[in-house]
Amino acid sequence: MFPSSIFPNEQLLSYQAPQQIGSCFPLTLSSKQSEPPCPLCSTPSRRVHSRYTRLVADLPVAGYRVMLELQVKKFFKASPDHCDKFGCKRWIFCERLPEVVQPYGRRSIRLVEALKHLGLLVSAEVSRSIAERFGISASPDSFLRTARGCDAPSDDIVVRKVGIDD
DSSP, X not given: OOOTTTOSOTTTEEEOOOOOBTTEEEEEEEEOOSSOBOTTTOOBOOOEEEEEEEEEEEEEETTEEEEEEEEEEEEEOSOXXXXXXXXXXXXXXXXXXXXXXXXXXXXBHHHHHHHHHHHHHSOXXXXXXXXXXXXXXXXXXXXXXXXXXXXXXXXXXXXXXXOTTO
């Protein structure tokens, strides 16, 4: 049984039951993608180059830290000549898991969203202490970085009342 409430796409991932190690639950997830597309030119590939494990922090469960051990594959393209025809310079690429983690990310998308919302509500120092109570380990600078990465409000917003501080 796949925890669909935790990860939305069971066609993309398979998992092994976690075993508690101290105050941490490592959850091993493996990708099921057979022909992932190149992130630059979208050319699919079946040729596996290698496999490796990415460690990604996720939201805690019942006070325990959750670490995702993502077992992902690197792929070859059919040939370098094939890529040159399409103007793509990448011959080896790693499969992407956009519903779980950003490329090169060390925190799950769910954890980044939680940090962003908390960081936008209160100051970075207060966010850190609140997150610590929920079992999330993050520095005040982490909250500032995620808040800076947010989109600015659109210009379509109509201001109805202006306060004295505005």
